[in-house]
Each structure stands twice: as structure tokens, then as C-alpha cells.
Amino acid sequence: MSVASNTAPFTHTLLANIAQRMQASINARLTKHLPDLYQTLQALYGDQFSNEQAFATWLAELLQVTGEIIAVRPQPLQELDTARSTDKNWFAKENMLGYCCYIDRFAGDLRGVQQRIPHLQELGVTYLHLLPFLKARAGENDGGFAVADFDAIEPRLGNMADLEELSTALRAAGISLCSDFILNHVADDHPWAIAAKLGDPRYRDYFYHYPDRTIPDNFEKHLGQIFPQVAPGNFSSVPELQEWVWTTFYPYQWDLNYSNPNVFADMAAALLRLANRGVEAFRLDSTAFLWKRTGTKCMNQPEAHQILQALRSLVEIAAPGVLLKAEAIVETAELPAYLGSKDEINLKQECHLAYHSSLMAASWVALTEQDTRLLRHVFAGTPMLPEQSSWLTYVRCHDDIGWNVLRPEASMEAEDVQQRLARVSRFYAGDGSYARGASFQANDPAAVHGTVGMAAALTGFSSAQTTAEKHLARQRLLLLYGLSFCFGGMPLIYMGDELAQTNDEAYQQVPAQAADSRWLHRPVWDEELYGQRHSSSHDAGAVFNALVYMLQQRRQLPQLAAQAARHLLNAKDSAVLAFMRGNPDEALLFLGNFSEHSISLNIAELLVDYDISGQGWVDQLSKLDVDITVTLQAYSQLWLVRKYGNIV
Ligand code: OTU
Numbered sequence: 048m049s050v051a052s053n054t055a056p057f058t059h060t061l062l063a064n065i066a067q068r069m070q071a072s073i074n075a076r077l078t079k080h081l082p083d084l085y086q087t088l089q090a091l092y093g094d095q096f097s098n099e100q101a102f103a104t105w106l107a108e109l110l111q112v113t114g115e116i117i118a119v120r121p122q123p124l125q126e127l128d129t130a131r132s133t134d135k136n137w138f139a140k141e142n143m144l145g146y147c148c149y150i151d152r153f154a155g156d157l158r159g160v161q162q163r164i165p166h167l168q169e170l171g172v173t174y175l176h177l178l179p180f181l182k183a184r185a186g187e188n189d190g191g192f193a194v195a196d197f198d199a200i201e202p203r204l205g206n207m208a209d210l211e212e213l214s215t216a217l218r219a220a221g222i223s224l225c226s227d228f229i230l231n232h233v234a235d236d237h238p239w240a241i242a243a244k245l246g247d248p249r250y251r252d253y254f255y256h257y258p259d260r261t262i263p264d265n266f267e268k269h270l271g272q273i274f275p276q277v278a279p280g281n282f283s284s285v286p287e288l289q290e291w292v293w294t295t296f297y298p299y300q301w302d303l304n305y306s307n308p309n310v311f312a313d314m315a316a317a318l319l320r321l322a323n324r325g326v327e328a329f330r331l332d333s334t335a336f337l338w339k340r341t342g343t344k345c346m347n348q349p350e351a352h353q354i355l356q357a358l359r360s361l362v363e364i365a366a367p368g369v370l371l372k373a374e375a376i377v378e379t380a381e382l383p384a385y386l387g388s389k390d391e392i393n394l395k396q397e398c399h400l401a402y403h404s405s406l407m408a409a410s411w412v413a414l415t416e417q418d419t420r421l422l423r424h425v426f427a428g429t430p431m432l433p434e435q436s437s438w439l440t441y442v443r444c445h446d447d448i449g450w451n452v453l454r455p456e457a458s459m460e461a462e463d464v465q466q467r468l469a470r471v472s473r474f475y476a477g478d479g480s481y482a483r484g485a486s487f488q489a490n491d492p493a494a495v496h497g498t499v500g501m502a503a504a505l506t507g508f509s510s511a512q513t514t515a516e517k518h519l520a521r522q523r524l525l526l527l528y529g530l531s532f533c534f535g536g537m538p539l540i541y542m543g544d545e546l547a548q549t550n551d552e553a554y555q556q557v558p559a560q561a562a563d564s565r566w567l568h569r570p571v572w573d574e575e576l577y578g579q580r581h582s583s584s585h586d587a588g589a590v591f592n593a594l595v596y597m598l599q600q601r602r603q604l605p606q607l608a609a610q611a612a613r614h615l616l617n618a619k620d621s622a623v624l625a626f627m628r629g630n631p632d633e634a635l636l637f638l639g640n641f642s643e644h645s646i647s648l649n650i651a652e653l654l655v656d657y658d659i660s661g662q663g664w665v666d667q668l669s670k671l672d673v674d675i676t677v678t679l680q681a682y683s684q685l686w687l688v689r690k691y692g693n694i695v
Contacts, residue, residue: 054081060107061114061364072129073117076364083395084360091353092308109312116319117365123218124325128368138174138223138328138370138399138537139437139609142602145225147176147444148542149190150204152571157205157213164220166577170545171598174537175217176225176330178445180204184234184299187559190445190569192227192332193234193300197317207324214325225328225372226321230314231336232300235285240301244287253310254301255293255339257282263291269344276488277562295336305337305354315358319365328370331355331398334385335375347381352388355397363396372400372439378452379405379428386436394433403429403438406534408453410442410527411498411505414682415474417642419624424456426615426626437609438536442527443505443544447487447497447565448475468495475500481507481520483550485564501568502527503547508586517586519643521547522682525593526639529684532601533628533637535613545594546576546587600667600686604628606635616653620646623679631657636664636687640679647678650687663690 058077065073088106096102120128131137146167154160160177167175179191182199191201200206214224233239242250257263263282270281273296282291283298293302303310318329334355338348355373362369373385385401387394406429409422432438450468458464475484475498484500503509506527507520524547531538542548554566579585583592601607606629616625622642628635636653640646650664650673665672667686677685 054085056103057081057085057107057110061110061117063111064114064118066118069117069125073364076367080360080363084357084364087353087357087360087395088308088311091350091357092311095306095308105308105312109315112312112316113319113361113365116316116323120323120366121325123215124323124366124368127218127327128366131368135435136608136610139432139435141605141607142171143174143437143537143609144170144172144598145174145176145439145441145537145539146170146172146542147178147441147539148572149178149445149569150180152569153542154572156203157200157209161213161216164216164222167222168220170540170595171602172222172540174223174225174328174539176227176328176539179227179229180210181226181229184236187297187299188234189297189300189563190565192229193232193297194229195234195237197314198320210324210326214327218325218327223327223370224325225330225370226326227332228318228321228329229332230303230318231333232294232296232302235299235301237301244285249309251288252307253304255304256285256288256290258290260291263293265341266339266345269342271344271346274488274563275494293339295333302336302339305350306339311354311357315361318358319361322362322366322369327368328372328400330372330374331358332374334373334398335377335381347375347377347384352384352397355385356387356395359396359398370400371398372402373398374402376402376404376446376449376452378455379425380455383430383433387433396435399435400437400439400537402444403440403534403536404449405429405452405456406438407441407443407531408448408450409456410530411448411475412450412453412457412471413624413641414506414523414527415471415480417644418621419618419639419641420460420621421453421456422624422641423615423621424459425453426613428456431612432535432610434610438534439539440531440534440536441539441541442524442531443502443541443568444539445541445565445569447499449497450495451497465495472496472498475505477510481510481516483509485567487564499564499567501548501550501570502541502544503586503590504549504568508547509549517589519682521586521589521593522680524590525597526641526682526684528594529597529686530624530637530639532597533607533626533635533686535607535611535628536609540594542572543570545591546573546580547590548573548576548587597668604635604667604686604688606633606688618648618653620648622646623648625653627654627657631659633689634659635667637684638677638679638687639684640682643681645678645680647676649676651675659689664688665690 182196183191184193239250239253278297283294335346338350339345387397405425409425413419413422474480475482476486483504487497506523511517551570554560560566576587579587580591582588611629614627618625624639664687
């Protein structure tokens with residue numbers, strides 16, 4: 048029997064709850080996506096059931112629940128689903144701009160965020176990622192990344208009505224709300240973990256638990272460490288269970304056992320219920336870790352991708368206007384698979400968006416080394432995007448900058464990888480440099496530590512004494528943001544960067560934060576800086592005005608849409624990164640000088656491989672014509688478009 052004919056009873060189950068007027072459109076989605084969903088889930092979980100019928104019963108239940116969720120999807124969200132199904136690249140356009148913040152630090156609570164919509168609009172934000180706001184573990188909770196209830200809001204931030212109100216207000220302002228969805232683990236006080244501790248066999252199987260260290264020790268041989276200092280090891284002894292539980296991150300974050308089909312079903316339903324609250328995008332946290340396999344690092348396993356593919360199919364059926372964004376902090380070569388992979392016949396869709404963490408980290412390396420070779424390797428290792436997908440480009444986020452993802456690229460030059468990356472890490476910790484960050488989890492001298500600190504502190508604002516030093520700091524910050532705006536993806540501004548906000552040392556006095564130096568770069572919104580945003584005599588204003596201007600220009604350049612072509616150009620001086628966006632006959636050239644020296648380069652030489660060098664060029668940022676030989680000042684950038692092109 049073919050898969051398609053197999054799925055007829057499931058279609059029936061799902062449609063049973065759906066209002067007549069919606070049946071035709073939902074049926075069309077099922078025809079398109081149910082065969083994939085069936086196939087993926089059968090490949091993942093078929094073996095877990097005694098026979099085909101048992102699997103079918105489980106899948107029917109999942110679809111029954113999905114149908115119930117679709118049936119109550121609010122009308123405006125259904126309309127959004129329909130609109131977006133005719134404009135599937137809506138999130139990959141040159142107007143898209145993300146903004147990321149903690150609700151409490153940005154605006155107190157969910158209602159406060161509504162008050163700040165004008166600020167987001169002034170920047171041109173179209174996508175707001177609010178860091179975790181679901182009910183978190185009591186006490187320490189990793190900034191909300193230990194979720195105690197997927198159906199409740201953290202009380203100090205508001206309630207579900209506030210969330211719905213905010214998502215509606217944002218939508219009216221043209222801003223899509225993105226929520227974290229922490230799917231790798233739950234808090235140790237989530238009802239599933241509590242039930243497991245009480246001995247409920249159904250929920251014990253929601254987690255990986257072992258009676259002694261034999262299996263954990265075996266796994267540990269191959270596993271990495273995320274928080275080696277404050278949470279060493281990947282397993283925690285749980286007294287109530289008298290067992291060892293898999294905890295990749297903090298001991299209170301219990302990894303979910305996705306080899307159990309019920310875990311998948313419950314988590315998928317939780318995501319779809321949240322989508323019905325008006326969440327338009329999900330940042331899928333720690334996606335690389337979803338599947339464990341003995342003898343491996345337990346990252347990027349094929350089954351982790353299948354889980355995401357199955358989630359995507361469900362979203363396409365239940366809430367097709369919703370985006371999935373992969374947070375997988377992994378080597379460049381592992382990244383593209385999170386945006387989908389090709390089998391013999393077609394593309395298996397996965398996430399719409401994925402963080403390009405290598406690009407982010409490599410751009411910081413380029414600043415340190417005043418050399419773009421490593422960054423160019425990352426470019427070379429980044430394939431064309433599959434259709435209807437986009438990178439998420441960024442300069443900073445709420446986590447440390449992890450240098451280890453760059454090991455493959457860092458090993459391409461003669462220098463020892465360890466030494467090279469350790470030097471970068473020390474640079475940003477302020478070792479003989481302008482940077483004022485710190486090393487993350489630094490008690491192992493042999494390891495390469497991540498870097499913490501706000502972008503402004505890392506680019507030199509905190510150490511600058513003179514106007515000239517301030518100017519350089521600003522140029523560095525704008526250069527990194529310029530790259531993120533032009534690379535080809537949705538750029539994300541991390542709260543505070545738009546105002547050159549620096550580090551916040553206050554966390555050291557907060558017991559629940561003191562051990563985790565990532566709080567150094569999670570400052571509270573600074574009203575004073577905000578008040579200075581239009582004054583170019585202040586750092587805040589100088590950066591804000593420049594970013595707003597660059598973003599205005601960006602919106603006028605379709606060459607910068609995520610799907611437009613990207614070609615790395617071979618600038619002779621390795622301190623310069625040069626690349627072309629769009630088709631050669633309407634290209635935009637990005638030239639960025641990552642060094643403190645001014646550098647001249649010849650545009651014709653840069654374009655030898657293209658038949659367009661005879662054209663005149665103008666810098667879209669300064670609106671000035673440029674000669675065939677251009678000079679790039681220290682840390683400066685040019686966005687060149689053709690002189691007689693359609694410059695607005
Ligand atoms: C993610 O992080 C989150 O972004 C972190 O804030 C959480 O602590 C963590 O998950 C647990 O929920 O590797 O791909 O600073 O880069 O923990 C997942 C280390 C991750 C983070 C890392 C990260």
C-alpha cells in the first residue's frame with residue numbers, strides 16, 4: 048500500500064473536529080504534508096511499536112489532538128496562515144529585521160513590551176524574539192531556559208491574556224513575535240519530572256535515567272561540556288529516583304527522551320497550542336542535542352533532524368504561517384542540514400531559519416586578527432540557501448561567543464588551532480587589547496573559552512579614552528552589524544547594541560546569577576542612553592543614528608534579500624572582506640576593512656571574473672561616487688551599487 052493511501056484514515060481523524068468552512072483548505076494541506084509526516088514518524092518511531100496498527104493508533108491520536116488545536120486557531124491567525132502561504136519568502140526579504148531581548152530587562156513585563164513598540168518601529172524591527180517567558184523553574188532557571196509549564200507564563204512577566212494582547216499589538220505594528228521553545232529539556236520541577244520522581248513509569252520514560260554510572264560513563268567518553276565550571280558532566284544523580292538522569296546543561300534541566308514517541312507528541316502539541324496564542328516564530332533551543340547515540344557526541348544525529356522535519360510537517364498542517372528557527376551552535380558544515388536536506392527526490396523541509404553562529408564568531412575573529420581569512424573560509428563553507436529559508440545573522444546574543452565551532456576553519460592556516468582560538472578568547476577578555484569582555488567558564492587552562500560581554504564592550508567603547516578611539520570602536524561595531532545586514536539573512540539586533548550599551552557587572556551581586564558570567568551581557572534597558580539616541584555627540588546616538596540609517600538603506604536593496612546570490616570576491620589584502628550580492632548586472636558589493644589601517648583596492652581587480660568592471664560605482668551609504676581604486680579607512684565599509692542603477 049502506498050503511503051498516500053495509508054494516510055486516508057488519519058485525514059479523516061484530523062478533519063473530524065474541523066469546521067466545514069475550513070475543511071477544504073486543511074484537506075489540501077494534509078494532502079501535501081501528511082505523507083511526509085507519516086514517513087518521517089514511521090522512520091523515527093515505527094520500531095517502538097509492536098506492529099503497524101499500534102503505530103497507526105498512536106499517530107491517529109497525535110492527529111486528533113492536532114485537529115482539536117486547529118479547530119480553535121483564532122481567525123486572524125488563520126488569515127495570516129493563508130496570506131503567508133501565497134508569499135512563502137515573506138521572512139527572507141530585505142526588510143526583515145529581528146530584535147532580541149529579555150522581557151524583564153527590556154520592559155519589565157509583557158505589558159511593558161507593548162509600550163516599547165515605538166522603539167522597535169523606529170529601528171524598523173519586523174520580528175521580536177523575546178527570550179524565555181514561559182513559567183520557569185522556581186529558583187535558578189538559566190534565564191528561563193528551564194521550563195516548568197509550557198502552557199503558563201512566568202507570573203512576574205504577566206499571563207496568557209497579556210501574551211495574546213502583545214502578539215496582537217505587535218502584529219498590528221508589522222512585527223512577528225518569536226518565542227523560545229525549549230524542546231531539549233524541561234525543568235526538574237516540570238510536572239513530568241515530578242511524576243518521574245514519584246515513580247510514575249509513564250513519565251520516567253520521558254527522561255534518560257540509569258541505575259548506575261556504567262552507561263553514563265560510556266557516553267561521557269564522547270560528550271562535550273557546555274558549562275564545565277558550574278555544571279560539569281552530562282548526568283546528574285537524582286536522589287528521589289536513586290538514578291542518574293541525563294542533564295546536558297544544568298543539573299535541573301532534564302533532557303527529554305525523544306526516542307519515546309509520547310515525548311514528541313506532547314511537545315508538538317505544546318508548540319501548536321502556543322502558536323494559537325499568536326506566536327509566529329519559534330526559536331528551537333539546543334536542537335543539535337535532541338537525539339543520543341552511543342559512541343557519538345550526541346549532536347546533529349540524523350534523528351534530531353527527523354524530529355525537526357516532523358515538527359515542520361505538523362506546523363505546515365496546523366499553522367503554516369508559523370516559522371521554525373533552529374538554534375544549533377555547531378560547526379559550519381553541520382548548519383545547512385537544519386534548513387532542510389535533499390533525499391533522492393525532494394527537499395525535506397526542516398527549519399525556516401537557522402542561526403549562523405560560525406559567521407558571527409568568525410567576524411569577531413577577523414576583528415582580532417585584522418585578517419579575514421577565517422571569515423572567508425566560513426563564506427566558502429556556506430552553501431546556497433534552500434528555497435524558502437534564511438539565515439539568522441547576528442553580532443551578539445544572550446549567550447557567550449563560542450570559539451570552538453570554528454575549529455575546522457581555524458585549522459586551515461598553519462597556526463595551531465588551540466593557540467589561535469585561545470588568543471582570540473584572551474583578546475576579548477582584554478589581554479592587551481581594547482576589548483573589555485571576559486572568558487566564559489574559565490578554569491581549564493587547556494580549553495578555549497567562550498567570550499562574554501556586550502558588543503560595545505568588545506569593540507572598544509568601554510576602554511576608549513579619546514575621540515579617535517571612540518570613533519574606531521564605533522566603526523568596529525558598525526562593521527560587524529554591516530556584515531550581518533548584508534550577508535543574506537534576517538539580521539538580529541541584540542538589545543542594547545543599538546545604543547552601544549556596555550557590560551553590566553551587577554549580576555555578581557545576585558546569587559542566582561553570580562556563577563554564570565553570561566549575565567555580564569544581559570543588562571537592564573537604559574533609559575538615559577535611549578534619551579540620547581538622536582544625539583550624535585553621544586556614543587548611543589552615534590551608533591543608533593548610523594544603524595537606523597544603514598537599515599533604511601538596506602530596505603531599498605533587494606540584492607540583500609536572503610535568497611539573492613552571494614559571491615565571495617578575492618580582495619588582495621586579506622584584511623578586507625569583499626563580496627557581491629545579487630546578480631552581477633545589478634550587484635551590490637560589500638567591502639569591509641577589518642584592520643586599523645587604511646587600505647586601497649582596485650574594484651576592477653576585484654571583479655576580474657565578472658564582466659561588469661567598466662561600470663561606475665557609488666556607495667549607497669555615503670551616496671558618494673567611488674573611483675576604480677577605493678580607499679577604505681580603518682574598520683570602514685562600503686556598500687557599492689552601480690552608478691546608473693536604481694539608487695533611491
Ligand atoms: C542554549 O544555548 C541557550 O541559548 C542558552 O541560553 C541555554 O543556557 C542553553 O541552550 C540551555 O537551554 O549550546 O545549542 O552559552 O551557547 O548552552 C544550545 C552556551 C547551546 C550556549 C549553549 C546553547
